[in-house]
Amino acid sequence: xxxxxxGIVNLQLGNFVMFGIALILIYLAIAKDYEPMLLxxxxxxxxxxxxxLSSAIGHEGFLTILYNAGIRTExxxxxxxxxxxxxxxxKPLMQNPFMLFFGAAAQFGIFACLFVAVLMxxxxxxxxxxxxxxxxxxxTSIYVANKFAERLLAPISVAAYSYxxxxxxxxxxxxxxxxxxxxxxxxxxxxxxxxPKIVEIAFPIVITLVAxxLAPISVAxxxxxxxxNLIRACGVLERLSNAAQNELANLVTLMLGITIGSTMLAQDxxxxxxxxxxxxxxxxxxxxxxxxVLFAKLLNLFLKNKINPMVGAAGISAFxxxxxxxxxxxxxxxxxxxxxxxxxSANVAGQLGSIVAGGLLLALxxxxx
Amino acid sequence: xxxxxxxxxxxxxxxxxxxFTVLILFYFLTRLLIVIAKKLPPMEK
Numbered sequence: 001x002x003x004x005x006x007g008i009v010n011l012q013l014g015n016f017v018m019f020g021i022a023l024i025l026i027y028l029a030i031a032k033d034y035e036p037m038l039l040x041x042x043x044x045x046x047x048x049x050x051x052x053l054s055s056a057i058g059h060e061g062f063l064t065i066l067y068n069a070g071i072r073t074e075x076x077x078x079x080x081x082x083x084x085x086x087x088x089x090x091k092p093l094m095q096n097p098f099m100l101f102f103g104a105a106a107q108f109g110i111f112a113c114l115f116v117a118v119l120m121x122x123x124x125x126x127x128x129x130x131x132x133x134x135x136x137x138x139x140t141s142i143y144v145a146n147k148f149a150e151r152l153l154a155p156i157s158v159a160a161y162s163y164x165x166x167x168x169x170x171x172x173x174x175x176x177x178x179x180x181x182x183x184x185x186x187x188x189x190x191x192x193x194x195x196p197k198i199v200e201i202a203f204p205i206v207i208t209l210v211a212x213x214l215a216p217i218s219v220a221x222x223x224x225x226x227x228x229n230l231i232r233a234c235g236v237l238e239r240l241s242n243a244a245q246n247e248l249a250n251l252v253t254l255m256l257g258i259t260i261g262s263t264m265l266a267q268d269x270x271x272x273x274x275x276x277x278x279x280x281x282x283x284x285x286x287x288x289x290x291x292x293v294l295f296a297k298l299l300n301l302f303l304k305n306k307i308n309p310m311v312g313a314a315g316i317s318a319f320x321x322x323x324x325x326x327x328x329x330x331x332x333x334x335x336x337x338x339x340x341x342x343x344x345s346a347n348v349a350g351q352l353g354s355i356v357a358g359g360l361l362l363a364l365x366x367x368x369x
Numbered sequence: 370x371x372x373x374x375x376x377x378x379x380x381x382x383x384x385x386x387x388x389f390t391v392l393i394l395f396y397f398l399t400r401l402l403i404v405i406a407k408k409l410p411p412m413e414k
Contacts, residue, residue, distance in 0.1 A: 013405070093399075094399055094403065097395075097396045097399040097400055098396070100392045100393070100395055100399075101389075101392065102394045102397070103390075103392055104385075104388045104389040104392040104393075105389075107385070107388050108385065110384070111380070111384050112381070114377060114380065114381060114384075115377050115378065115381050118373055118374055118376075118377035119377075121373065123373065124377060124380065127377060128380070141370060167390040181390070195403070196403070196407065196409075198401055198406045198407035198409065199399075199402045199406045202402050202406075203399065203402060206398055206402065207395060207398070210391075210394060210395070210398065211391065214391060214394075273386055328404050349392070352392065352395065353388055353392055356387075356388050356391045356392065357384065357388050359389040360383075360384050360388060360391075361384060364380050364383055364384055364387070365380060368376035368380055369376075369377060
């Protein structure tokens with residue numbers, strides 16, 4: 001009899017609050033279409049983990065087994081990178097390599113947020129894990145947080161994925177605050193250039209070698225992304241490329257989401273830390289956007305052909321959402337202004353920039369401890 | 370200034386400079402790859 005009522009007897013306020021949070025995530029995923037592939041499994045994982053005496057977690061629970069096998073070992077984020085690499089087309093970036101600068105500038109939020117987190121009393125490793133939310137790149141956030149601050153993994157993952165889906169709401173007011181109407185109306189000429197196939201193939205190999213030699217700790221991140229991209233670019237592995245883009249991406253995303261959700265236990269998640277991390281994630285995204293826009297304005301002081309500063313904001317990793325937001329904003333100001341290609345190039349550069357920033361944090365932070 | 374804040378400032382400065390350096394390097398590598406590729410005969414496949 002005791003076993004039959006054990007679940008009910010052990011229910012606490014924290015469980016109900018977590019059920020509420022889980023249901024909100026599921027609602028956002030289904031009703032609002034906010035990163036549904038991640039937020040729905042995360043929400044359901046949180047439900048499973050917060051049922052009192054849940055058999056899904058614990059030594060023999062399947063979610064704990066998945067966590068130990070896929071998150072603690074960093075296998076899931078790395079596999080996601082292979083899938084993401086197979087999905088990325090670097091050609092827009094190769095046609096506009098200048099946009100790489102914005103992929104760097106828009107990582108400013110990571111480092112600004114890291115500094116703010118330290119000022120708020122977090123140690124350097126935790127601050128780096130919070131700052132990496134500004135990478136606007138879920139797998140990189142999970143990878144870095146798992147290395148540096150496992151206890152903060154759940155709120156960091158939720159913040160990273162939530163804000164990625166909120167890019168259309170976060171970026172426009174920041175951009176409007178930092179630019180004039182005239183700047184937002186700047187038109188940019190686009191020169192379509194053919195990229196030889198050999199460059200598409202050599203690019204992932206060269207980038208892996210250079211990034212890996214400069215920061216060996218980033219090899220897992222950069223290497224898996226570029227491996228996926230090479231499968232896509234080589235042109236002879238269509239089946240593998242499709243498998244990486246579809247089956248691998250779907251399966252790992254499914255397991256990653258539900259496993260992350262299972263770490264959202266009431267006793268760990270319902271803390272002031274969680275609220276602070278959510279707020280800091282927003283700060284990171286705002287600083288990312290500001291960094292990109294202000295850098296473009298700085299370049300405009302020296303350039304003959306001016307850049308629309310909104311393109312700088314597309315240098316974050318949230319692809320292709322950020323590029324679309326920028327194009328929409330440009331069209332609002334001038335219906336005939338078309339800067340989608342430049343924004344897309346900056347957005348792809350942001351995907352590279354976020355991984356490089358993650359790799360640099362992994363290399364730098366231990367050196368200062 | 371506390372050692373943690375000092376370390377954070379250094380990580381911030383070096384990190385940001387590092388991202389720019391690496392991506393500027395990628396920029397030149399991309400340009401170089403394209404220049405070299407245009408001098409090579411086109412791939413048959």
